[in-house]
Amino acid sequence: DIRTMFYIGGNDSMDTVTSLSEYATEHNIEGIQFVGCPKTVDNDLRIIDHCPGFASAAKVLATTQLQTWLDYNVYTREEVFILETMGRDAGWLAASTCVTGKVDLLVLPEEVFDKDLFFDQVREIIAEKNKCYIVISEGVRYADGTYLSAGKSKDDTFGHAILGGAGQALKEMLIEEGVTSRAKVQDMSTLQRSYAAQQSKVDVEESFRLGMSAHMHSMDPSFTGKMVALRRVEGDVYDIEFFAVDSKEIANHVKGFPLEWALPNYRGVTQEALDYFVPLLQGQPHIYYDDNGTPRHVKPYYLR
Template structure:
C-alpha cells in the first residue's frame, strides 16, 4: 500500500563528502513535508546510532539551519564504518534494529553511503521483509570514489574532482616558480577505481596539469614510472605526476599495501588502509634522479573541500535525497537512487532512477580501459568529456566574517 504512515530514519555512513549533507537535507526536507511521514529522525553515526538508540528529532531543528546543510561538508549526523553480520549466521543485530523500528514506529529507512552502506541497506531490507515488518528501505548514493555500480556517477565525486583538478593546476603553477628542476608526485584517494586520479587529467586538458597520471585499472610498473620521470625531467626540467593510492603491480598487489600490511592498517570492513604512497615514491625517484622531489598526499581535503564544491554536485546530491523519500512514499523499497545521464539539446542533464540494492552493494565501477591512454599514464578525452559536466557551477555559500558558515544542528535526542 502506498499510504503507509509512520516515522522515518535517515542515516549517513562511510567516508564523508563535500555534499553528503546536501543529500541529507534533500531527504529531511522532503520527509518533513510528506503527510505520510509522521516524524523525521536522524541516526547518530549511522546504523550504530540505530543499534544504540541514539536518534535526533529533525523536526526540532530550525529550518534556516537545516538549509545550511546544502553547503556544509562532512557528515553532520555522524558516520560510521560498521559492518553488520550476515543475518543468516547471526541475526541479533537485525532483531535489535527491528526492536528500535517498532519502538518508534519506523516505516521508512534511508541510508546514505557507498558500496558497503548499500550492503547494509540491502541486508536490513531483506530482514524486514522476511520478518513481515512493513518498512521501506531506500539507499542514497554517496562516494567521492565514484565506484558505485548501476549509476552514471555518484554525489560527492564532482566536487572532489573539481578540487583535485584545481589543486593540480595550482601545484603546476607553483612548480614553475624556480629555475631549479623539481619532480612532484601527488597522491589521490581511490582504492580500486581511478576516477579521482583521472580527474587530475582535467587540469592537464586545460594546459596546467600533470604530465603523468596512474590509475589502479592499469598495472603499475616502477621501472617504467622511473623512466617516464627521467625522460620528462631531462626534457622539461620538471615533472608533475599523479598516482592513485590503489595502484597495483602486475601481481595485483597494492604498492601502498607493502607498508600497510607491515603496520597492520586494516579498517572494520577488512580493507587495507592505504596512503603514504606519494612520499614513498618520492624517495625512490630522488635516489634514481638526484632531483628535488616532493610527495604530496591530498588526503582528507579531497572529500571535505566545500569551499570549491561543484554546484552541479550539490544540486544532484539534494535531488538524490529527495528522490529517495518520494520513491519510498510511493511504495518502493529495496532500491537505491541512481543517476542516468542525458543529453538535452547538446547540454548535460540527468534524471534519477531506481536500481535494486543488490546491484550496487559490494560491486565496483571502474574507469573504462578505453578512457586510459595507451601508455597507461594518462586519461583520454572521453574521460574529460565524462567528468567535466560534473564539476560545473559555483555555490552561493553563507559566510561569516568571510569564512564559511556551516550548519550547527541542535541534535535533540528522542526518547521512546
C-alpha cells in the same frame, strides 16, 4: 514513527539496504522501507553515471592540481611533484585531475604498476621540460598485488604495514634510484572529501535533487531495497534523470575507471574521459562566511 529509512553511502551501505529490506520481507515486517541514496567521492558504484560527492572532490583535486602546478613552475629547477588522491580500488578521483591539461603522468589502481616503464616515462618528461607532475591514486599496486606504500614498508624494522602513502613511497623510490633529486608530495588526505568551500554547483544541485527523488519514490510503500540512481540524458546540453535500481545490484561491486579511457604509458586520459568529467565540475555555490573568515556550515544535529 519512522516509516522510511534513507541510507546514504556507497557499496557497503547499499549492502545494508539490501540486508535490511530482505530481513523485513522474510520476517513479514510491514510498513517500513529501506531506500539507498548513493554518495561517495570514490565514484565507484555500478549502473549510476556518477555519485553525488564525487564531482566536488574532483573539483578540489583539479583546483589543487592546477595551483600546485603553477607553484612548482615558479622555479626553473628540476622537480617532480606528486599529488596523491583517494581511491583504493578506483582511479576516478586521480583521473579527474586531468581536466586541467597539466598532468604529465597518471597512475591508476586499475593498472598494474610497472616501475621500469613508469620511471622511463618520468625520465623522458624531465629530459623534455625539467619537471614532471604526477598524479597517483592511493591504491596503486604492483603485479603481485602489494600496494606501492606497503611494498616500501615491508623492509621496515618498525613493523608498520604502511608508513606513508603511495605518493611518499613513489618519491622515495624516485630519489633512491636517481630518477630525480627533488620530489615533493601533496597528499590530499581528508581535505579532498571535506573541502566544502570548493564544491561543484552541479554536484550540490544534483545531490539535492537526488534526495528529493528518493523522497518522492518512497511515497510508493513497495519501494524498498532500492537505490535511487542517475543517468545522463542524451543531447548536446548536459542533464541527468533519476531512476531506481535494486540495491543488491550495487552492493559489494566496484566500478573502476575504464581502462579504455586511460592513455598508454601513464600519459593521462582520453577526450572521452574529459567529456565525462568536465560537465560535473561546473559552477560554484554561494558560500556564506562567518565573522572569523571561514565558511559557515550547517551544524549536524550531533554537534549542536
